[in-house]
Amino acid sequence: MKGGGFPLSGYKALLFDLDDTLLDRDLAVEKIFSIIVDKYYGDVHHLQRNEMLEKFKEYDKRDYGNGDKTNVLESLFAEFPPNNRLPASSIQNFWNTYFPNCFSIDQTTINMLDTMKQLQVKVGIITNGLTQRQNAKIRNTHLNHWFDTVIISEEVGLRKPDKRIFELALQRLQVLPEEALFVGDDIEKDIGGCQNANIKGIWFNPKRCKNGTEIEPFAEMDSIARLVNYFT
Template identity: 65%
Template sequence: MRSDLIGYKALLFDLDDTLLDRDKAVEKLFFILLKKYYEDTNDSTKKEMLQKFKEYDHRSYGVSDKTRVIESLFEEFPPKYRLPHNYILEFWDYNFPHCFSIDEGIIRIINRIKKHVKVAIITNGSTKRQKAKIMNTHLHNCFDIVIISEEVGFKKPDKRIFELALTQLNVQPEDALFVGDDLEKDIGGCQNAHIKGMWFNPYKIKNDTGIKPYAEINSFDTLLSYFP
């Protein structure tokens, strides 16, 4: 075990784009839409539509009502059969959680780490949608607690959501580490609560912010160097 990390009692994780690959899930949802509402679409058009769909989703990231994402696609690329406006959110809420999958390697790493410290998820988002993702990927079996912003009334980077996790786990800020992909919400947020933040940066994006993470990791395998 690395000597500088002996004594840590909790490892906290972000959900979307950290434990789960949200970008891949957005692609899967797009192809569900394509299959149900479009016919005879050539490859170049599919590629353009997917790019646009991802752009619409990015603009609405963190917004509970995803109706605008699908409506924007329908407006720019009119389908033969259009999903009625009042069913769009229901379509998203039902299908999107099923588009997520978990890397079994990540599960093994979490379970190994769990032998040494408490583990938790802290995620922004709607309770219904985030719980469905967690249940469908069986992540609920791996973690001691799961905290969802809508359920508790405040969200990252608000320090209170991190402090709530510490209280529930019965650990002090100096005894915890947080792993997340968003520099402002995850790393800046946990630092507001005096928790060391580990920036999960698999695409090796340049840090152009003033936020300085405690550590940067590019894969979950790296976490194993922190534990036996």
């Protein structure tokens, strides 16, 4: 972990990104792909299924951050014609219904959040996305049990990296910028954004991606469990 050795005992709040930080979005994409195959393709040869999955991930990545996921499924259906085609007009509803149920929270994250609550650290979520979908993810994984505030971009009319969305979280938690830390996977939207609000940013980088920007995170970690080590 880079930037280690910093004492967190003086901090009062810990803010998190949602997708790819608290929740494993890659795993959720694989799960919704399996639902799509079962519903609209039926039996698919193993090799073709793998090829379809890689293409689906590619389409999803290309469309990441776009609330309307119609292009993702339409691209898959165009390249791999299904037995039973889902109408384009129904794709967004399909995605909103099934995708939030594909998320789960791992025990390591649960243990970390339990520790934060025991230490009376205020915790919050700041996430870009559609209100309905993000709330469903949080509700289905029971994350709302731990968090003091949840800020969703569509709901508040602000998106990361806009510093105002981070400032709103500080206002809600009644803490100063120097009393909070933010943890997120996106070096520009998460870390750059929180730094614009004078909040120290911890880059969650489990895949150990290279930082191709000039943004210098306060710290970098490849496991969410490492947060606990600085509180105990």
